[in-house]
Amino acid sequence: MRNVTIVHVAEKARVSVKTVSRVVNNEPTVTPELRERVQAAIDQLGYAPNIAARRLGGGRSFLIVAFNDRKLTLENWASDRGNNWIDRMQYGAMLRCDVHGYHLLCELIDLESGQLARRVQHVLSTLRPDGVILTPPNCEDPTVLEALKRAQIPFVRMGSAQAGPGARVRMDDQAAARRLTEHLVELGHRRVGFVTGSARFLASRAREDGYRAALAAAGLPVDETLLVPGDFTFEGGVAAAEALLPRPDRPTAILAGNDETALAVMHVARRLDIAIPGDLSLATFDDTPSVRLSLPPLTTVRQPVAEMAAQAVDLLVAAAAKDGKLSRADNLLPFELALRASTAPPR
Amino acid sequence: MRNVTIVHVAEKARVSVKTVSRVVNNEPTVTPELRERVQAAIDQLGYAPNIAARRLGGGRSFLIVAFNDRKLTLENWASDRGNNWIDRMQYGAMLRCDVHGYHLLCELIDLESGQLARRVQHVLSTLRPDGVILTPPNCEDPTVLEALKRAQIPFVRMGSAQAGPGARVRMDDQAAARRLTEHLVELGHRRVGFVTGSARFLASRAREDGYRAALAAAGLPVDETLLVPGDFTFEGGVAAAEALLPRPDRPTAILAGNDETALAVMHVARRLDIAIPGDLSLATFDDTPSVRLSLPPLTTVRQPVAEMAAQAVDLLVAAAAKDGKLSRADNLLPFELALRASTAPPR
DNA sequence: AGATAGTAAGACATCGTTGTCAAAGATTCG
DNA sequence: CGAATCTTTGACAACGATGTCTTACTATCT
Numbered sequence: 044m045r046n047v048t049i050v051h052v053a054e055k056a057r058v059s060v061k062t063v064s065r066v067v068n069n070e071p072t073v074t075p076e077l078r079e080r081v082q083a084a085i086d087q088l089g090y091a092p093n094i095a096a097r098r099l100g101g102g103r104s105f106l107i108v109a110f111n112d113r114k115l116t117l118e119n120w121a122s123d124r125g126n127n128w129i130d131r132m133q134y135g136a137m138l139r140c141d142v143h144g145y146h147l148l149c150e151l152i153d154l155e156s157g158q159l160a161r162r163v164q165h166v167l168s169t170l171r172p173d174g175v176i177l178t179p180p181n182c183e184d185p186t187v188l189e190a191l192k193r194a195q196i197p198f199v200r201m202g203s204a205q206a207g208p209g210a211r212v213r214m215d216d217q218a219a220a221r222r223l224t225e226h227l228v229e230l231g232h233r234r235v236g237f238v239t240g241s242a243r244f245l246a247s248r249a250r251e252d253g254y255r256a257a258l259a260a261a262g263l264p265v266d267e268t269l270l271v272p273g274d275f276t277f278e279g280g281v282a283a284a285e286a287l288l289p290r291p292d293r294p295t296a297i298l299a300g301n302d303e304t305a306l307a308v309m310h311v312a313r314r315l316d317i318a319i320p321g322d323l324s325l326a327t328f329d330d331t332p333s334v335r336l337s338l339p340p341l342t343t344v345r346q347p348v349a350e351m352a353a354q355a356v357d358l359l360v361a362a363a364a365k366d367g368k369l370s371r372a373d374n375l376l377p378f379e380l381a382l383r384a385s386t387a388p389p390r
Numbered sequence: 391m392r393n394v395t396i397v398h399v400a401e402k403a404r405v406s407v408k409t410v411s412r413v414v415n416n417e418p419t420v421t422p423e424l425r426e427r428v429q430a431a432i433d434q435l436g437y438a439p440n441i442a443a444r445r446l447g448g449g450r451s452f453l454i455v456a457f458n459d460r461k462l463t464l465e466n467w468a469s470d471r472g473n474n475w476i477d478r479m480q481y482g483a484m485l486r487c488d489v490h491g492y493h494l495l496c497e498l499i500d501l502e503s504g505q506l507a508r509r510v511q512h513v514l515s516t517l518r519p520d521g522v523i524l525t526p527p528n529c530e531d532p533t534v535l536e537a538l539k540r541a542q543i544p545f546v547r548m549g550s551a552q553a554g555p556g557a558r559v560r561m562d563d564q565a566a567a568r569r570l571t572e573h574l575v576e577l578g579h580r581r582v583g584f585v586t587g588s589a590r591f592l593a594s595r596a597r598e599d600g601y602r603a604a605l606a607a608a609g610l611p612v613d614e615t616l617l618v619p620g621d622f623t624f625e626g627g628v629a630a631a632e633a634l635l636p637r638p639d640r641p642t643a644i645l646a647g648n649d650e651t652a653l654a655v656m657h658v659a660r661r662l663d664i665a666i667p668g669d670l671s672l673a674t675f676d677d678t679p680s681v682r683l684s685l686p687p688l689t690t691v692r693q694p695v696a697e698m699a700a701q702a703v704d705l706l707v708a709a710a711a712k713d714g715k716l717s718r719a720d721n722l723l724p725f726e727l728a729l730r731a732s733t734a735p736p737r
Numbered sequence: 738a739g740a741t742a743g744t745a746a747g748a749c750a751t752c753g754t755t756g757t758c759a760a761a762g763a764t765t766c767g
Numbered sequence: 768c769g770a771a772t773c774t775t776t777g778a779c780a781a782c783g784a785t786g787t788c789t790t791a792c793t794a795t796c797t
Binding site: 408 | 752753754755756
């Protein structure tokens with residue numbers, strides 16, 4: 044009973060293979076009676092259409108490729124930094140692919156490699172996916188975008204603050220930073236520090252804008268010396284915290300560019316015997332497990348990464364089912380503020 | 391220049407398509423001169439063989455499927471529990487697939503579903519992968535194993551303490567638990583508690599055996615009341631800690647079944663004002679990011695998950711390249727002890 | 738009733754590779 | 768030197784689905 048093909052089903056149901064194909068693909072022009080007979084044969088034989096043959100036959104590939112940044116992924120998985128943005132993306136995409144009968148392939152690309160265009164093109168032409176999901180910072184790389192466009196494969200850019208080709212799915216980073224800053228201001232903080240994110244990501248810039256906007260709206264001056272560059276790494280966060288915390292006029296609250304940075308701030312604060320939230324309020328972005336289980340748990344903005352990925356898949360599958368054309372829409376998903384014990388009114 | 395196929399390459403190099411195929415697959419019977427000409431054509435056209443056609447042509451699929459437990463994955467990714475075992479598996483497998491020109495597909499299966507056998511069979515027959523990687527607890531499920539065997543697809547079971555079909559790649563859980571316990575005993579601890587792992591995983595049992603063996607070897611009695619069942623979750627860890635820590639004769643050290651359990655113990659200890667490592671030493675398994683960045687960082691056994699996955703891929707690719715037969719070997723990889731600030735001599 | 742239009746089902750070519758087998762050319766051997 | 772063997776290359780079928788086109792039948796209209 045190995046290798047059941049469409050021919051076996053056709054024989055068993057006493058119809059042509061084309062009719063079986065029609066039933067499998069839910070095409071309308073099949074009489075209910077035949078449809079039922081075919082379905083019964085499919086169930087009895089345990090038939091599942093072969094994805095390779097489907098693709099070759101001129102149809103869809105039922106494959107979606109997610110291009111992730113190699114360096115980021117390495118940091119994420121190899122050194123266990125706990126940035127699980129990519130994991131959550133994958134989770135959301137995978138669950139949704141399952142629903143549509145699709146399969147998700149994760150491929151790593153290295154933006155700094157000289158082979159970048161070649162690599163992207165190679166992956167696309169071996170796999171010929173029905174759609175591609177790009178995550179930061181790939182989704183803002185001109186070489187990658189160009190390669191995708193030339194291959195004429197629909198793609199969705201996730202979490203990109205930049206307008207451009209393909210569809211977009213993201214949260215409003217600026218609004219999120221603004222809300223977070225407002226929260227601190229509402230608690231009574233007047234001096235709020237900000238450890239900025241990596242310049243490789245446009246979202247970092249958007250977060251900074253939100254921070255500035257919130258302060259401006261509250262009528263508070265922006266003390267430029269309270270803005271310290273971070274790079275999304277633990278070490279960067281330590282350096283930034285060491286610049287901010289020993290100051291006599293240190294801020295009463297700090298907004299960290301991401302969770303890892305925040306944990307670094309916590310470590311430095313602990314070393315300097317600065318209590319959180321007693322002496323210092325701390326808020327951050329991303330809401331990874333480390334900051335939910337930390338002592339104290341941190342106030343964060345929860346980015347709906349899985350939901351974004353799910354929507355990306357929906358868009359791509361819909362495009363593939365239709366005409367392969369994808370609208371260039373910009374889909375904004377709502378974020379969530381998780382208020383936890385790390386933020387409190389200043390002493 | 392879209393959709394470059396083997397025919398285009400053949401025309402450009404003025405050879406038959408079969409010869410191009412030979413060059414692409416590194417078959418020996420091609421003269422160096424022709425090989426070079428063909429390679430030049432491939433490079434110039436940017437040709438990449440279509441995976442679907444390859445599979446259909448009777449060859450390999452260049453696909454490896456990893457079956458992960460749906461529930462675990464959901465906990466891992468959705469609720470951000472920080473169990474990144476699966477992530478690290480994926481990371482190791484993906485990097486290695488890349489080297490071999492393979493692609494990794496992650497599929498979720500639900501052991502509790504009545505459709506389990508059907509689901510596995512369905513995935514295998516649509517994708518027809520060259521090999522399958524099973525992670526706990528799937529790798530010990532008879533239904534899954536049976537379905538794999540029937541499909542005659544080579545598979546590797548990762549991290550399984552159980553003998554059985556297919557190849558195995560794992561670390562020695564018992565030895566790891568033993569080493570960790572020995573470390574605590576060497577520090578001078580005489581009363582070592584153990585929050586056991588989930589009974590769904592045979593490895594939990596092996597860890598308990600290692601714990602007992604270490605105590606026995608040190609001539610210490612096993613106080614059964616110091617063995618508390620956990621289930622690998624934070625809540626389970628809290629319950630266990632609440633059973634162990636308020637006791638007047640509480641242990642001076644605790645071995646946690648996994649990192650999440652350990653974090654739970656930390657939270658309870660903090661609440662009860664029990665200092666770590668001053669009043670209580672704490673050691674655990676897995677070495678996820680949360681416990682490296684926690685305060686204090688925890689002593690753990692580092693499981694070589696990525697390396698295990700890489701080896702699994704190597705085994706599967708080698709089998710596919712040869713005759714599709716996979717040896718039933720049991721490959722043990724060395725673990726690593728990460729000694730950190732959470733363990734110290736008792737007061 | 739006959740012509741027309743519309744619908745359901747099937748025949749057949751096709752996608753891009755690899756496996757099989759045959760042919761051509763090179764080499765070895767008696 | 769001719770036959771036998773080995774090596775290199777190519778022709779062609781096959782894989783398992785879908786797209787296109789055709790055919791057979793049914794319903795509709797005049």
